[in-house]
Amino acid sequence: MPYKHIIDNCFVNRIGAGGVSADCFRRFLAKGSAALSEITGSADQETQAILRIPEQHKDLETIQPVADQLRECCKDLLVVGTGGSSLGARTLCALSQTATPRLWFLENIDPDGVDPIFDNLDPKRTGAVFISKSGSTTETVGLTMIVLEWLLENTSSNAPSERCVAITERGDNPLHDLARGYKFSVLEHDPFIGGRFSVFSSVGLLPAAVAGLDIAAIRQGARELAETCLKDPASAAPVAGASLAAAFADELDISISVLMPYRDRLAGLALWYRQLWAESLGKEGRGTTPVQATGTVDQHSQLQLYLDGPADKWISLVTCPAANTGRTIPADLASEAGQGHLAGKALGDLLDAFSSATAEALAQHGRPVRELRLDALDERSLGALMMHFVLETLITARLWNVNPFGQPAVETGKTLAMSRLAGPKGRLA
Amino acid sequence: MPYKHIIDNCFVNRIGAGGVSADCFRRFLAKGSAALSEITGSADQETQAILRIPEQHKDLETIQPVADQLRECCKDLLVVGTGGSSLGARTLCALSQTATPRLWFLENIDPDGVDPIFDNLDPKRTGAVFISKSGSTTETVGLTMIVLEWLLENTSSNAPSERCVAITERGDNPLHDLARGYKFSVLEHDPFIGGRFSVFSSVGLLPAAVAGLDIAAIRQGARELAETCLKDPASAAPVAGASLAAAFADELDISISVLMPYRDRLAGLALWYRQLWAESLGKEGRGTTPVQATGTVDQHSQLQLYLDGPADKWISLVTCPAANTGRTIPADLASEAGQGHLAGKALGDLLDAFSSATAEALAQHGRPVRELRLDALDERSLGALMMHFVLETLITARLWNVNPFGQPAVETGKTLAMSRLAGPKGRLA
Numbered sequence: 001m002p003y004k005h006i007i008d009n010c011f012v013n014r015i016g017a018g019g020v021s022a023d024c025f026r027r028f029l030a031k032g033s034a035a036l037s038e039i040t041g042s043a044d045q046e047t048q049a050i051l052r053i054p055e056q057h058k059d060l061e062t063i064q065p066v067a068d069q070l071r072e073c074c075k076d077l078l079v080v081g082t083g084g085s086s087l088g089a090r091t092l093c094a095l096s097q098t099a100t101p102r103l104w105f106l107e108n109i110d111p112d113g114v115d116p117i118f119d120n121l122d123p124k125r126t127g128a129v130f131i132s133k134s135g136s137t138t139e140t141v142g143l144t145m146i147v148l149e150w151l152l153e154n155t156s157s158n159a160p161s162e163r164c165v166a167i168t169e170r171g172d173n174p175l176h177d178l179a180r181g182y183k184f185s186v187l188e189h190d191p192f193i194g195g196r197f198s199v200f201s202s203v204g205l206l207p208a209a210v211a212g213l214d215i216a217a218i219r220q221g222a223r224e225l226a227e228t229c230l231k232d233p234a235s236a237a238p239v240a241g242a243s244l245a246a247a248f249a250d251e252l253d254i255s256i257s258v259l260m261p262y263r264d265r266l267a268g269l270a271l272w273y274r275q276l277w278a279e280s281l282g283k284e285g286r287g288t289t290p291v292q293a294t295g296t297v298d299q300h301s302q303l304q305l306y307l308d309g310p311a312d313k314w315i316s317l318v319t320c321p322a323a324n325t326g327r328t329i330p331a332d333l334a335s336e337a338g339q340g341h342l343a344g345k346a347l348g349d350l351l352d353a354f355s356s357a358t359a360e361a362l363a364q365h366g367r368p369v370r371e372l373r374l375d376a377l378d379e380r381s382l383g384a385l386m387m388h389f390v391l392e393t394l395i396t397a398r399l400w401n402v403n404p405f406g407q408p409a410v411e412t413g414k415t416l417a418m419s420r421l422a423g424p425k426g427r428l429a
Numbered sequence: 430m431p432y433k434h435i436i437d438n439c440f441v442n443r444i445g446a447g448g449v450s451a452d453c454f455r456r457f458l459a460k461g462s463a464a465l466s467e468i469t470g471s472a473d474q475e476t477q478a479i480l481r482i483p484e485q486h487k488d489l490e491t492i493q494p495v496a497d498q499l500r501e502c503c504k505d506l507l508v509v510g511t512g513g514s515s516l517g518a519r520t521l522c523a524l525s526q527t528a529t530p531r532l533w534f535l536e537n538i539d540p541d542g543v544d545p546i547f548d549n550l551d552p553k554r555t556g557a558v559f560i561s562k563s564g565s566t567t568e569t570v571g572l573t574m575i576v577l578e579w580l581l582e583n584t585s586s587n588a589p590s591e592r593c594v595a596i597t598e599r600g601d602n603p604l605h606d607l608a609r610g611y612k613f614s615v616l617e618h619d620p621f622i623g624g625r626f627s628v629f630s631s632v633g634l635l636p637a638a639v640a641g642l643d644i645a646a647i648r649q650g651a652r653e654l655a656e657t658c659l660k661d662p663a664s665a666a667p668v669a670g671a672s673l674a675a676a677f678a679d680e681l682d683i684s685i686s687v688l689m690p691y692r693d694r695l696a697g698l699a700l701w702y703r704q705l706w707a708e709s710l711g712k713e714g715r716g717t718t719p720v721q722a723t724g725t726v727d728q729h730s731q732l733q734l735y736l737d738g739p740a741d742k743w744i745s746l747v748t749c750p751a752a753n754t755g756r757t758i759p760a761d762l763a764s765e766a767g768q769g770h771l772a773g774k775a776l777g778d779l780l781d782a783f784s785s786a787t788a789e790a791l792a793q794h795g796r797p798v799r800e801l802r803l804d805a806l807d808e809r810s811l812g813a814l815m816m817h818f819v820l821e822t823l824i825t826a827r828l829w830n831v832n833p834f835g836q837p838a839v840e841t842g843k844t845l846a847m848s849r850l851a852g853p854k855g856r857l858a
Binding site: 087139325365420 | 538542568685700714735771789
């Protein structure tokens with residue numbers, strides 16, 4: 001596997017009472033393995049669609065040419081979507097070092113955030129991908145209409161058909177209607193894969209391909225991980241992770257799960273994980289709260305609380321060795337500053353020293369911490385890691401008897417917002 | 430005051446058992462008022478320095494000319510600092526619409542994040558502000574040396590003295606040594622104001638002034654807020670806020686405090702708050718965990734958990750009316766998409782509709798929620814709001830009998846990291 005799952009510092013024998021006992025872990029692991037078997041054997045269409053998508057190849061033959069076409073004609077690409085329609089793609093695209101097209105994620109509807117983006121773009125060289133499974137997410141549909149109007153006003157009437165793509169479910173919906181009206185193409189959103197599980201579908205892979213990434217390698221990483229799990233559930237990393245998550249919550253009252261990557265390019269991963277975990281498990285009074293952090297910056301913000309606040313957290317570090325990479329601290333300046341121990345050290349050396357020291361400090365303070373250590377920061381590793389978290393979430397849902405799909409509670413708020421928008425204009429002023 | 434503190438949806442009579450009873454609130458409010466009196470009457474130098482700094486004027490006469498000089502000679506400015514040395518300035522600078530100098534916050538040491546910044550800058554037109562209270566934060570000192578070397582290699586040897594400034598404590602420390610060696614100026618960091626309380630000092634205000642903001646207005650907002658508190662503690666917003674925070678934690682086992690601004694320019698505020706709250710209160714097993722979120726995007730990520738997960742959260746929305754601002758949804762497209770109710774609505778209308786609907790949905794689900802509603806997104810309002818959170822934190826610390834200063838637990842990790850860096854090079858490979 002392209003990552004290591006290091007869980008030693010989750011156990012009583014290493015960190016004391018804050019850890020799980022070997023007996024307890026064995027019990028939960030048995031349940032976790034059984035849960036995985038149930039999931040893989042399930043006839044549920046959503047579950048099967050999520051498990052099977054990494055094996056697919058054929059749809060890549062559709063996605064890649066669409067991406068190539070956008071790469072060719074666009075200097076900038078707007079990716080319009082929110083929540084599960086953007087977080088996965090953002091996480092993947094952060095890997096890319098390609099300079100063009102530049103990708104702009106339009107996720108929010110704050111005028112201060114939206115207006116300046118248009119001011120910086122050439123409408124003749126800008127394309128857009130509009131993503132909404134239902135095709136009716138208000139923010140996305142609103143922004144889609146604004147983008148289309150901007151293209152139509154500032155360029156030829158063919159612009160949408162040449163440079164726009166929608167990803168949405170088959171059938172009648174507002175986004176589909178707009179695609180039909182303005183003659184741009186639609187990639188079908190798998191009806192059985194909800195937004196937060198959609199990173200391995202066109203939702204994640206079309207933007208990734210536009211960003212120049214090897215999307216087959218992303219699927220390959222995910223596939224390898226899934227296969228490993230099926231082959232040997234009892235020693236599969238996601239099964240161990242889910243079993244620990246459940247053991248911590250059910251036996252040790254740990255209510256918070258911190259994901260702290262130690263690479264800037266993985267900062268978005270923690271936001272993607274946050275949605276995956278929160279929306280899948282936060283139901284009927286169950287769930288634990290995911291918290292995102294980034295190392296080392298959040299050592300200077302959150303670490304005091306993690307080490308010495310309430311013992312209500314399980315901390316997952318994501319690392320990828322950076323030793324000997326990056327700029328080097330010059331020896332003469334280090335000596336002038338009395339920092340001889342830093343002379344000749346690369347920034348990556350500092351990063352590695354801090355991540356391993358933080359893991360050790362947490363363990364010394366009796367706080368459970370695991371490390372997911374990637375071999376490399378590439379498509380295959382990230383695909384495997386994201387599939388790890390997908391499986392971990394599905395297994396935990398089964399352990400807690402929670403339906404991981406849908407987000408039923410948010411309907412109240414949507415209905416209230418719509419009634420405000422439908423009301424007399426004066427109410428909004 | 431330039432903001433309203435709307436707390437109705439924190440009480441039993443509005444949201445049911447998830448809220449605080451009137452009796453309970455009265456009890457905590459009495460303690461909170463007493464705590465504020467103790468704080469203002471305290472002879473403790475740290476407390477006094479934090480309370481008094483908004484009243485100062487004289488130091489602005491030093492800060493502003495330094496900023497003007499940097500504005501004049503720099504196209505880009507690197508702000509090198511981490512944690513409390515950057516989060517406050519970032520939050521303030523997000524208000525600015527000024528295009529030059531562009532500000533780059535160098536907070537992390539990941540080579541992937543650092544290297545591309547240098548590639549995009551002209552060393553002849555780039556300045557730097559280096560910020561570390563102790564002058565010895567490893568990441569900051571390391572980055573300082575790298576920036577200095579880059580300036581020296583790519584421009585004249587006078588570059589540091591012309592375009593660099595350090596903010597650090599008086600006395601011998603690595604940052605001071607570098608300033609001496611390379612002849613750049615030093616603004617003294619107040620020895621009694623720790624990083625996370627330093628936003629109203631040169632730490633926050635020098636970058637803000639470079640970004641073209643009215644730093645006197647920031648202080649003015651903070652001062653007005655502090656004065657209001659002193660005049661009438663029992664009805665002051667930060668006293669009510671701290672009393673609620675303590676009541677929720679102590680009586681209702683609420684362990685998580687979510688700060689969710691509904692404006693992109695306030696996204697950084699939630700990260701600043703996160704540090705302030707976590708490092709000040711997360712001690713000796715006490716504290717609650719701050720979580721940052723941004724509306725509306727995180728409605729599509731976290732809201733399901735907030736509404737229907739464990740009842741362990743108190744949610745603070747920060748809003749600022751945006752009605753009638755931003756691009757408008759074109760009527761013809763809205764009609765073609767079957768979204769007539771959105772025709773002619775501005776993006777700001779959508780934002781306001783969603784923030785008030787979310788507050789109502791949370792209340793309907795029995796989850797405590799308050800709103801801090803700013804009159805305007807400007808220096809005075811933001812100054813007042815940040816002072817609100819500073820006071821709320823200090824009062825809560827007093828209620829919980831926690832020392833809000835220092836972050837003693839993180840020393841373990843620093844020592845471990847240093848021993849790794851001092852060890853034989855091979856250990857890092």
